[in-house]
Amino acid sequence: MASRNTRILEAAARVIARRGVRGLRVEELAAEAGVSTGLIYYHFKDRTGILRHTLEFINDRAERYTTVRDADAPPLGPREELEQILLLELQDTAEVRENSAAWGELRASAVFDPALREDLARATLVWVQEVAALLGRVRPMAPAAQLAAAAERLTALLEGLSTRWLSGGLGIDHARTLMRGGIEAELSGLEAR
Amino acid sequence: MASRNTRILEAAARVIARRGVRGLRVEELAAEAGVSTGLIYYHFKDRTGILRHTLEFINDRAERYTTVRDADAPPLGPREELEQILLLELQDTAEVRENSAAWGELRASAVFDPALREDLARATLVWVQEVAALLGRVRPMAPAAQLAAAAERLTALLEGLSTRWLSGGLGIDHARTLMRGGIEAELSGLEAR
DNA sequence: GTCTATAAACCGATAGAC
DNA sequence: GTCTATCGGTTTATAGAC
Numbered sequence: 001m002a003s004r005n006t007r008i009l010e011a012a013a014r015v016i017a018r019r020g021v022r023g024l025r026v027e028e029l030a031a032e033a034g035v036s037t038g039l040i041y042y043h044f045k046d047r048t049g050i051l052r053h054t055l056e057f058i059n060d061r062a063e064r065y066t067t068v069r070d071a072d073a074p075p076l077g078p079r080e081e082l083e084q085i086l087l088l089e090l091q092d093t094a095e096v097r098e099n100s101a102a103w104g105e106l107r108a109s110a111v112f113d114p115a116l117r118e119d120l121a122r123a124t125l126v127w128v129q130e131v132a133a134l135l136g137r138v139r140p141m142a143p144a145a146q147l148a149a150a151a152e153r154l155t156a157l158l159e160g161l162s163t164r165w166l167s168g169g170l171g172i173d174h175a176r177t178l179m180r181g182g183i184e185a186e187l188s189g190l191e192a193r
Numbered sequence: 194m195a196s197r198n199t200r201i202l203e204a205a206a207r208v209i210a211r212r213g214v215r216g217l218r219v220e221e222l223a224a225e226a227g228v229s230t231g232l233i234y235y236h237f238k239d240r241t242g243i244l245r246h247t248l249e250f251i252n253d254r255a256e257r258y259t260t261v262r263d264a265d266a267p268p269l270g271p272r273e274e275l276e277q278i279l280l281l282e283l284q285d286t287a288e289v290r291e292n293s294a295a296w297g298e299l300r301a302s303a304v305f306d307p308a309l310r311e312d313l314a315r316a317t318l319v320w321v322q323e324v325a326a327l328l329g330r331v332r333p334m335a336p337a338a339q340l341a342a343a344a345e346r347l348t349a350l351l352e353g354l355s356t357r358w359l360s361g362g363l364g365i366d367h368a369r370t371l372m373r374g375g376i377e378a379e380l381s382g383l384e385a386r
Numbered sequence: 387g388t389c390t391a392t393a394a395a396c397c398g399a400t401a402g403a404c
Numbered sequence: 405g406t407c408t409a410t411c412g413g414t415t416t417a418t419a420g421a422c
Contacts, residue, residue, distance in 0.1 A: 022215035108301035160349030185382030
């Protein structure tokens, strides 16, 4: 779709990852995208519109890099798929870092900006349900309510670890180890006895 | 100490909880405190000074409400103490909400402001060690490294849940239920078999 | 659709009276 | 110590040409 539009959104993700939602200046975004401020307002109406569309954009992008896999790779078991999907957000590559930083910022900004909450809630719901479904494949006997709760915790844990990683309080390897341990603990809690 | 000063800091905590660090406007703070902007600059030099003193103020306050307990209350078992300390940050009272919001803001701001990281890392370390010690009293046979990891996860989970709660994605009761379940899952993972 | 130019609002900070 | 009044820089947002 509108490739100029996409160019601005990619630039917005970079600027947010660098300066935060709080630090995003429309003029800096314009420079980063190589367009004028006027064009940005033409496309996105106002500052909040920029933010909302960027949230949607990084969300789509995360879905993409979450699902892309080698065609000839061995099929993953549910446990491996679960680990992979949760660990994908904890990688020290430019794109993942951008997505994680932008996502964390949008989440933190939503605390003070109700306009962002609806989109955020919708995206979170999809994400939680996806994880709950995978958990259900690893623990088929577990009741749905417990699966949902474990999924909410694991995604919340991921956000917490991600923020600590990005704020320099946690090395990426340690963060990944902790995430794996969290999965194990939740599966342990869901175990039939 | 200067009671007028404290009055401004209390007002600042309220404004930050409502608008965030980035959304704090000196004029709004002045109105909230019932003083003039000039007086605020007289006391705190500049906007950064306001922020620094407010964060210090909030931190002291959090320590207080974390440790104060009834003198004649029945002594808590380690498990109860663990739950209590982790659930204290998930309460819908003005003071806790203010503190949690400010803490989340501080954490989120540190992603883009290295100057904040040192204080944050120190405070986090104390917090994690406290939780690890409590976990050790519930599971005396668990190795120290596993206790430390579980403590890091539980505190990260708390931050994740807290942010979701404050951003409207999670009711406070549900957040508390999830936190309790997280404690249970971690204890389950630490169980001797 | 895109740009340039600029209006309008906002906000941090200071001066000076009391 | 405290207030009123205001300046000057910054930033969002719009008008109008192309």
